[in-house]
Structures are given as C-alpha cells and as structure tokens.
Amino acid sequence: MTTRQASSGRSAPPSRARFPARLDALRGIAQWVRAECGRDAAAPAWVDQLELAIVEAASNAIRHGGTATVQPCARGAYPDFGIVLALRIQPHRIVVDLFDAGQAAPDGLFDRHHPTPAFDPADIERLPERGMGLGILYACVDAVSYRRRLGINRLRLVKHDPATGGAEGA
Numbered sequence: 725m726t727t728r729q730a731s732s733g734r735s736a737p738p739s740r741a742r743f744p745a746r747l748d749a750l751r752g753i754a755q756w757v758r759a760e761c762g763r764d765a766a767a768p769a770w771v772d773q774l775e776l777a778i779v780e781a782a783s784n785a786i787r788h789g790g791t792a793t794v795q796p797c798a799r800g801a802y803p804d805f806g807i808v809l810a811l812r813i814q815p816h817r818i819v820v821d822l823f824d825a826g827q828a829a830p831d832g833l834f835d836r837h838h839p840t841p842a843f844d845p846a847d848i849e850r851l852p853e854r855g856m857g858l859g860i861l862y863a864c865v866d867a868v869s870y871r872r873r874l875g876i877n878r879l880r881l882v883k884h885d886p887a888t889g890g891a892e893g894a
Contacts, residue, residue: 739810739812740811741753742806742808743808743809745805746786747783750783754775770885774820777883778881780864781822781861784861785822785879806824808823809822810823817882818882818883820882821879823876823877828872833858834870864883865882866882866884868881
C-alpha cells in the first residue's frame with residue numbers, strides 16, 4: 725500500500741465527505757470509499773472489506789440510530805448533519821471515522837468483539853435477516869471504537885495493511 729504524504733513526511737490530512745442520512749446514500753458512500761482507497765493502490769480485497777464495514781456502519785447509524793429522523797432540540801441535535809466520513813490513509817493502515825447525530829449507541833455495545841452469528845450458508849431459507857451487522861463489521865476491520873461527544877457519535881474503524889499487519893516499522 726502506498727500513502728499520500730504531506731511535505732513533512734507525515735500522512736496527508738484526512739479526506740472528508742458528507743452524505744445524507746438515507747439508505748439510498750449507501751451506494752454513494754461505497755463509491756467514495758473505493759475511490760479514496762483506489763488513489764493509493766490499496767489491495768482490492770482489503771478495500772472490499774473496508775468498504776463493507778463502512779457501509780454496514782452507515783446503515784446501522786441510519787436504521788438503528790435514528791440519524792435520518794433527528795429533530796432539533798434545545799441542546800445537542802443537528803437536524804441536517806447526515807453521515808460524515810473522514811478517511812485517513814496512514815503508513816500501514818487506514819483509519820475511518822464515521823460521524824452522525826443520531827441516538828447514542830447502547831452502553832457497552834462496542835466494548836467487546838461481536839462474532840458473526842453461526843449459520844449454514846447453503847441453507848438460504850434459514851439465513852438470518854437481521855443481527856449480523858456488528859459481526860460483519862468486526863470481521864472486516866481490525867479495530868472498532870465508539871464515543872459520543874456534544875451530541876455527535878463517532879465510530880472509528882481501523883484496517884491494517886495485510887502485508888505488514890499494521891506494524892509501524894515494517
């Protein structure tokens with residue numbers, strides 16, 4: 725993976741984009757992620773995983789966080805905030821922050837790893853329709869963290885370069 729470097733030798737500043745908090749914006753989010761990562765020639769399978777994780781996170785924010793229906797109130801609501809992505813390509817990893825102004829995630833939701841629920845992919849009649857999102861998210865990235873500050877949620881996803889495992893000195 726190559727990285728965009730600032731003149732001082734540090735990673736370039738993050739790329740940012742804002743999307744409406746609607747399910748029909750997920751395709752645009754996926755295209756933006758792929759375009760940003762493609763500029764740096766990241767491995768295609770690696771980009772597929774990162775794209776899937778980001779789209780899943782945005783979908784969860786819209787579906788479960790009420791991001792699409794935020795109403796103005798006296799303190800802390802941002803009715804037209806949408807989904808904001810900040811993507812930083814750093815040496816040996818990509819860090820993506822997803823911001824939204826929806827409801828806070830339940831306490832402890834991101835404090836532990838969530839495995840993908842067991843299922844038989846050959847038995848499509850019994851594939852779960854819900855409950856797989858966090859498992860998919862955790863399967864696709866190397867680190868997940870969440871915080872809420874001043875009415876804004878930030879979900880941070882980190883994907884390490886598979887060639888180096890994220891090692892800074894490699």
